[in-house]
Amino acid sequence: MSRNIKLALAGNPNAGKTTIFNNLTGLRQHVGNYAGVTVEKKEGFLSHRGYNFTIVDLPGIYGLSASSIDEIVARNFIVEEKPDVVIDVIDASNLERNLYLAVQLMELGAPLILALNMADMAQKQGLSIDAEKLSTLLGVPIIMTVATRRVAMQDILDSAIRLIESKSVPVRTRIHYGREVDRLIDRTTEAVLKDPALSRRYPARWISIKLLEQDAEVLKRVMESPFASTILDAVEKSSEAIRGLFGDDPETIIAERRYSFISGACEEAVRRSFEQRHDISDMIDTILLNRLLGLPIFLLLIWLTFKFVFYASEPMEAAIEGFFGLLGRVVGGILPAASPLRSLIVDGVIGGVGSVLVFIPVIFLIFFAMSFLEDSGYLARAAFLMDKFMHKIGLHGRSFIPMLLGFGCSLPAIMATRTIDDERDRLTTILVIPFMSCGARLPIYVLFIGAFFPEAQAGNILFLIYLTGIFVAVIMAWILRRYLLRGPAAPFVMELPPYRIPTLRAILVHIWERGTVYLKKAGTVILAGAVIMWFLSNFPWYPNFSDNRNGEMKRMELSYAGRIGKAIMPVFHPSGIHDWRLGVGFVGGFFAKEIVVTTLGTLYAAGAGGRLRQSGCDGWKGEHNLSLRQSLRNAVRQDGTPIYTPLIAFSVMVFFLLYLPCISTVAIIRRETNSWRWPVFTILYTIAVAWVASFLIYQGGKLLGLK
Amino acid sequence: MSPFVGELSSSLEDYLEAILVLAREKKVARVRDIAARLGVAMSSVDGALRRLADENLVRHERYEFVELTDKGIALARKIFDRHNLLTHLLHDILGVDAETAEKDACAIEHHVSQKTIQSIIDFSIQRKKYHTLKDIPPGKSARVARLTSHGAILKRMLDMGISPGAIIEVKRVAPLGDPMEVAILGYNLSLRKSEANSILVEPLS
Numbered sequence: 001m002s003r004n005i006k007l008a009l010a011g012n013p014n015a016g017k018t019t020i021f022n023n024l025t026g027l028r029q030h031v032g033n034y035a036g037v038t039v040e041k042k043e044g045f046l047s048h049r050g051y052n053f054t055i056v057d058l059p060g061i062y063g064l065s066a067s068s069i070d071e072i073v074a075r076n077f078i079v080e081e082k083p084d085v086v087i088d089v090i091d092a093s094n095l096e097r098n099l100y101l102a103v104q105l106m107e108l109g110a111p112l113i114l115a116l117n118m119a120d121m122a123q124k125q126g127l128s129i130d131a132e133k134l135s136t137l138l139g140v141p142i143i144m145t146v147a148t149r150r151v152a153m154q155d156i157l158d159s160a161i162r163l164i165e166s167k168s169v170p171v172r173t174r175i176h177y178g179r180e181v182d183r184l185i186d187r188t189t190e191a192v193l194k195d196p197a198l199s200r201r202y203p204a205r206w207i208s209i210k211l212l213e214q215d216a217e218v219l220k221r222v223m224e225s226p227f228a229s230t231i232l233d234a235v236e237k238s239s240e241a242i243r244g245l246f247g248d249d250p251e252t253i254i255a256e257r258r259y260s261f262i263s264g265a266c267e268e269a270v271r272r273s274f275e276q277r278h279d280i281s282d283m284i285d286t287i288l289l290n291r292l293l294g295l296p297i298f299l300l301l302i303w304l305t306f307k308f309v310f311y312a313s314e315p316m317e318a319a320i321e322g323f324f325g326l327l328g329r330v331v332g333g334i335l336p337a338a339s340p341l342r343s344l345i346v347d348g349v350i351g352g353v354g355s356v357l358v359f360i361p362v363i364f365l366i367f368f369a370m371s372f373l374e375d376s377g378y379l380a381r382a383a384f385l386m387d388k389f390m391h392k393i394g395l396h397g398r399s400f401i402p403m404l405l406g407f408g409c410s411l412p413a414i415m416a417t418r419t420i421d422d423e424r425d426r427l428t429t430i431l432v433i434p435f436m437s438c439g440a441r442l443p444i445y446v447l448f449i450g451a452f453f454p455e456a457q458a459g460n461i462l463f464l465i466y467l468t469g470i471f472v473a474v475i476m477a478w479i480l481r482r483y484l485l486r487g488p489a490a491p492f493v494m495e496l497p498p499y500r501i502p503t504l505r506a507i508l509v510h511i512w513e514r515g516t517v518y519l520k521k522a523g524t525v526i527l528a529g530a531v532i533m534w535f536l537s538n539f540p541w542y543p544n545f546s547d548n549r550n551g552e553m554k555r556m557e558l559s560y561a562g563r564i565g566k567a568i569m570p571v572f573h574p575s576g577i578h579d580w581r582l583g584v585g586f587v588g589g590f591f592a593k594e595i596v597v598t599t600l601g602t603l604y605a606a607g608a609g610g611r612l613r614q615s616g617c618d619g620w621k622g623e624h625n626l627s628l629r630q631s632l633r634n635a636v637r638q639d640g641t642p643i644y645t646p647l648i649a650f651s652v653m654v655f656f657l658l659y660l661p662c663i664s665t666v667a668i669i670r671r672e673t674n675s676w677r678w679p680v681f682t683i684l685y686t687i688a689v690a691w692v693a694s695f696l697i698y699q700g701g702k703l704l705g706l707k
Numbered sequence: 708m709s710p711f712v713g714e715l716s717s718s719l720e721d722y723l724e725a726i727l728v729l730a731r732e733k734k735v736a737r738v739r740d741i742a743a744r745l746g747v748a749m750s751s752v753d754g755a756l757r758r759l760a761d762e763n764l765v766r767h768e769r770y771e772f773v774e775l776t777d778k779g780i781a782l783a784r785k786i787f788d789r790h791n792l793l794t795h796l797l798h799d800i801l802g803v804d805a806e807t808a809e810k811d812a813c814a815i816e817h818h819v820s821q822k823t824i825q826s827i828i829d830f831s832i833q834r835k836k837y838h839t840l841k842d843i844p845p846g847k848s849a850r851v852a853r854l855t856s857h858g859a860i861l862k863r864m865l866d867m868g869i870s871p872g873a874i875i876e877v878k879r880v881a882p883l884g885d886p887m888e889v890a891i892l893g894y895n896l897s898l899r900k901s902e903a904n905s906i907l908v909e910p911l912s
Contacts, residue, residue, distance in 0.1 A: 063866035067859040096892045097868045178777030213862075245781050248871065252854055255865035256872060281895075285879075285888075294882040384897045388883035391899070397886075491860045492886050493867050493902060496895040 004052045006081070007160055010074060010105065011089035012098050013060030014377075014497040016117040019147040020089055020156065021057040022509045031517055033674050039073045040418070042513075048157040056083065062097070064104040066217035069423055075217075078110050079202060085160040086110040092122035092129060092144070093498075095270060099262045102138070106172055109203045112140050113159050119144040119151075126274040134269035139173035148503055177257040180245055184238035185209060191234035195227040211235045212242070212250040281377075281498040288381060298385050302404060305373070309365045310408050310439065316361035324354030340541050344534065352530025355592060356523045359411055359664065363518055364511050366405060366412035370419075371510040373401075375502035379419060380494060387492055393474050394481030396420060396490050399429040403473065406436030407466075410665040411522075414672055415514060422490030427678065428480045430669060434661035434686055435473040437466050440593035444656050447597055451629035452649040461650070469657050472689065517671070525667035533591040533663075537561040537584075537599075556602055561587050575655065575691065576648040576698040578637055590660045597628070604631040645707045651698040659690035720786050720817055721745060722755045723764065726773055727783040736773045789824050790816045796827050838910055840875060840889070840903035848876040849908035856905040868892040869906065 011017040021029075025044025032041045042057040058077060059070035066072050078086060088105055090098040095116075105112050114135075116122075122129060135142040143159050145152040176182055188208035193199055198207065198221070210218040212235060222231055242250045288297055328346040335342035373379045379401065387397030398420045405413035413433045420426040445465055449458050537559050556562050565583030572583070581603040588599040635643040644652075660683060661669075669679040725744045729736035738756070742749045756773060759765045764779035775783055790812055797808035843849045851873045854861055868891050869875070878888040878895065886899045 063862070065862040065866065067862040067866075094892070094894045097894060100866065100868065178780075180777055180781070245778075247785060248853070249861075251861065251865065252871060256870045259868065259870050259873070282878075285895075289879060289881065289888065291880075291882050380897075384881055384886060384888065385883070387897075387899070388881065388885040391885075488859070491863045491902060492897060492899045493860070493863045493869075494897050495867070496888060496897050498895075 003050070004054065005085065005160060005164060006054045006056070006083045007085045007087060007157075008056045008058055008077060008081075008083040009087050009089060010058045010078070010101070011060060011087075012062055012091060012094075012101060012495075014495065015060070015089045015091040015094075015098060016145075016147040017060060017089040018057060019503070019506055020087075020115065020117065020145065020153065021055060022506065023147060023150050023153050024053075024156070025055055027509070027512060029513070031513055034073050034077075037069055037073060037674070039069055048154070049161060051157075051161060053157065053160075056081075061101065063101055064108065065213065066215050068421060070421070072217055075108070078105070078108060084111060085113060085163055087113050087115050087156060087160070089115045089117050089145075089147075092116040092119050093125050093127065095122070095127070095129070096259070096262050096266055099265070100258060102140070103175055103258050103262060106138065106140060107175065107203070107206050107209065109172075109206065111163060113156075113163060114138070114140055114142045115145045115156055116142060117145045117147050120146050120149070125279070126272055128271045128273060130269045130271075134265060137173065137265045137269060175258060175261050177254060181242060181250075181253060181257065184241055185212065188212065188231070188234045188238050191227070191231045192222075194230060195225045198222065198225050198227075208235070209254060212239060213254055214249075214251055279498070284499050285381070285496075288378070289384065294385055298382060301378075302382075302401070305369045306404070306408065309362065309369055313361040313365050317358050320358050320361070321354060324350055324357075328354075340538070343538050344531075347538070348531045348534035351534070352527045355530050355664075356519070356526045359409070359518070360515065362409050363412045363415070364515055366408070366416070367511045367514045368507060370401075370412075370416055371507045372502050374419065375500065375506055377497045377499045380496050383494065384496060391489065391492075393478045394489065395428060395477055396422060396425045397492065399425060399477075402429055403433060403436055406433040406438060409438050409440070410434050410436070410661055411518075411668050412514075414665065414668050415518070417672065424481065424485040424487050425490055427673065428477050428485050430672060430678070431480060431682060431685075432473040432477045434665055434682065435469045435476065435658060435689075437469045437657055438593070440662070441656060443597045444589075444593065445653055447600070447628065448632075448649045448653050451632045452644060452646045465653055465657055468654055468693070472658060472693065476689065518668070522664060522667040522671050525670065526664045529591055529663035529667070533561075533588070535560070536564070536587070553602055553604075556584065556599070562603075571691070572655075572694075574699070575651050575694040576645075576702075577652060577655075577694070579635065579643050582652065586655075586659065589656060590663060592662050592664070593656070596656070600632075601628050604628055604635075647698060647701040647706045650701070651694040654697055655690045655694040657690075658693055659687050661686060719755060719759060721813075722752070722759060723775070723779060723783040724786050724790060726765065726775055727780070730775065737771050738773065739771070741773065786816065789819065792824065792827055793819070796830075800830075838908050840877070840906040840908050841887075841900045843875075843877045843908065843910060845877050845879050845887075848874055848911045850874050850911060851906060852909050853907040854905065855907060856902070860902060860905070864902075864906070867896055869896075874911070875906075875908070 009017050009021055021042065021044060025046055028046060029042055029044040032043070033039065034041045039059055044055045044057070046053050046055070056077065058074040061068070061071045061074050064071055064075050066075070077083070086105060088102045090102060092098075102112070102114055116129060116131060119129075129144075131142045131144055141159055141163060143152060143155045145156065147153070177185060185205065185208050188211060189204045192204045192207045192211075198204075201221075202218075207218055207222070211222065211231070222228055225231065239250050242248075242253055246253050288294060290297075328350045331350060332342055332346040335345065370379075373382070379398075382401055383397030385397070386400040390397050390399050399417070402413050402416040402420070405416055410433050413436070414430050417426050417429050417433075420429060445462055449461050453461050537556055539560055540558070542555060542558060561584050562580075564587050565585075566580040567583075568586070569578070569580045569583045572578075581600060584603060585596045585599050589596045632644055633642075637643055666679045666683060669682055670676060673679070722741065722745070725741050726736040729740050729744065733740070738749055738752050742752045745752075756765060756767045759779070760767050764776055764782060766774040766776060793812035793815055794808050797803040797811055798805055803811070838849065840849060840851075851869060851871050853871060854864060854869065856864065864870075873891055876890045878890055880887045881897075886897045887903060888895055888897050889903075890896070
């Protein structure tokens with residue numbers, strides 16, 4: 001007979017909670033979301049000594065107040081899902097602050113075990129912890145672990161089983177807040193106990209402490225009680241009494257007393273054999289956060305990371321594309337020529353799967369780099385260095401790196417926003433990342449700049465395009481944060497964890513996690529998008545067009561995509577754009593920016609096919625699209641005036657820069673915001689922004705006498 | 708109800724204050740030290756302690772050591788704080804010499820109203836004489852006196868260990884001039900200057 005144990009892992013960020021989770025469950029994990037919020041829920045499964053364990057990795061938190069969504073999620077999980085055991089993973093080298101959460105978990109009445117992790121680090125710092133004594137003082141079982149070396153991992157499971165099998169209820173130490181405060185808490189508790197429904201869900205004393213701490217969530221619950229006014233009266237009286245007695249708010253007094261309880265316990269159970277004044281971490285920081293060197297080193301490191309990721313992923317992407325191209329040709333050779341079935345399988349399905357998988361190298365590599373930066377402790381420093389600038393536009397220092405990653409590819413950039421704690425900051429960052437010009441848009445600029453600007457100016461124009469993107473991102477972030485996602489700036493009270501050497505295992509698990517999330521959640525949407533795009537550009541089906549250049553051009557012109565392109569063109573006339581083929585390009589660009597140049601090539605019958613990814617375009621003199629450039633330059637309207645001028649070309653490029661992120665980005669926004677609201681919003685608002693920007697550029701340019 | 712400031716006789720308030728200071732300086736307060744500090748006979752100390760124990764302000768069980776109760780700590784701290792505040796007003800702001808300021812503060816502290824005290828606090832905050840964490844230069848430490856923020860930011864600070872009495876060392880300021888890095892409870896924390904500005908501190912030398 002096997003029994004089930006639901007075990008929750010709680011703890012401060014950086015205490016080693018996730019390492020323990022990964023050690024215990026390996027890759028038997030499932031990543032989902034908590035209902036209704038974007039907080040990620042990680043579950044893992046294993047059996048041990050005849051028990052089936054479900055292990056839940058709760059979000060990393062510092063306390064149990066309702067000041068962040070993570071804290072609410074963790075707290076509700078413990079109260080509502082009633083896990084059989086809660087393991088609080090504690091950084092033993094940072095005992096006092098970590099115990100603050102433990103003390104609150106004790107008060108919540110959770111079936112608690114403390115895992116004092118990083119016991120080796122504590123020892124190195126000269127701390128010797130008497131676990132048995134601490135356990136007696138707190139009334140909670142304690143085990144010592146070293147997660148990075150997988151020490152005592154089985155002990156965690158054993159101790160959980162012991163806790164469940166033991167018949168006796170452990171005598172939990174009650175935290176005393178001093179005689180006066182205790183008396184006032186008791187008085188409030190009496191009022192809370194009047195409503196049995198309330199005290200069945202949460203411990204009554206815990207409710208009264210939370211009410212005195214002005215906890216908004218608990219207050220909301222209490223307001224629904226029929227005894228609300230009695231309870232709130234008691235709270236008000238007690239709060240007043242505490243203020244009168246101590247001259248400070250109850251929440252401050254309560255926190256102060258918890259810390260003094262903790263420091264009392266530590267004084268008895270912890271001996272410090274020597275004081276380590278300046279550890280290695282501090283020495284590294286004197287260089288990396290140096291007033292003069294800090295920023296240059298940061299920019300250099302980020303630049304190197306960027307180069308590494310995009311150069312290393314390039315050949316892998318080429319290989320994947322090559323493989324699917326080959327597969328398409330082989331399969332295409334078997335199937336009857338010029339049939340819709342062949343086209344569906346080769347262009348729709350094989351091409352679609354290829355377009356999902358082509359992102360895998362860049363996602364893996366970016367998350368390799370990101371988890372290296374995060375696990376080493378440098379990511380928090382990056383936020384520290386950039387916060388002043390980001391705060392000016394209403395964001396948090398942590399938004400900087402995801403936005404920067406947007407220059408490579410919006411997809412992993414948006415996935416990287418998980419490191420931003422505040423919900424509004426995170427959403428704002430997600431919504432402006434598409435304005436950072438990604439690598440796939442570069443070939444479009446290369447085409448138009450090459451066709452309409454002298455070579456000497458090419459670099460400047462390209463730079464101007466990128467600057468426009470940054471400028472719009474900054475403006476939109478400011479507007480969104482000020483009007484749509486209004487709210488107080490998230491506090492920057494943030495831990496700068498000691499530097500650590502990341503373990504390869506942790507990094508690999510992280511990459512695996514992100515990779516599977518991408519494939520499962522976004523991959524399906526992208527694949528569906530690929531098939532839809534295939535349908536739009538091939539139907540209605542005209543069997544009598546041959547597979548040569550002219551045939552392809554005609555087929556696309558008469559397809560739904562071609563018709564949409566023509567239909568939407570009048571909208572672009574105010575921006576100076578009069579080329580229906582470009583309309584088809586806009587439609588194609590929603591699928592993937594990579595295919596814009598190919599589509600234009602087909603429609604101009606210039607045969608500019610082939611790969612034109614970031615470094616696939618070989619500079620301004622590239623031969624790939626010389627004939628297409630020529631065609632664009634020669635294109636004329638019915639009255640004989642040229643379709644494109646440098647001004648119009650610039651307006652076109654800005655539109656491509658800002659409008660509609662590709663469908664993969666939309667899919668990942670759907671996944672990361674856990675709703676359809678934000679992806680739909682992104683589609684609409686980016687089109688609006690792009691149209692306004694290209695309109696202003698064209699009309700403004702004309703007024704200034706530019707051509 | 709417990710006695711509030713002003714309800715005890717001035718000499719008993721002096722005793723409370725002395726016990727608190729001794730407990731801070733030497734970990735324990737002994738009858739002998741109290742007598743020496745206040746310049747009175749040990750027998751007078753005994754009498755005063757008995758009266759304080761009656762009010763439930765001190766515990767004086769083990770023959771020589773004296774311990775403040777929670778109530779006693781709260782009251783003593785209030786008295787002590789107003790003493791410091793008055794000395795600070797007289798010496799630092801009005802420029803009275805240290806010795807006179809100390810003596811006069813002792814005389815005034817038992818008679819001044821809570822309202823006046825509040826005004827002095829407000830005044831000194833305005834004068835920037837009451838330091839905030841923002842004013843502490845890198846390399847220096849300070850003890851947290853009071854948190855003036857509210858809501859989520861206050862909760863976050865308390866979660867991170869910033870509570871009255873905690874000792875904070877300022878480590879550095881970011882290259883762009885904001886935020887700053889501090890050490891507290893043996894770990895490093897960063898916070899914006901606007902947040903540091905809401906933490907009132909007493910600088911430590």
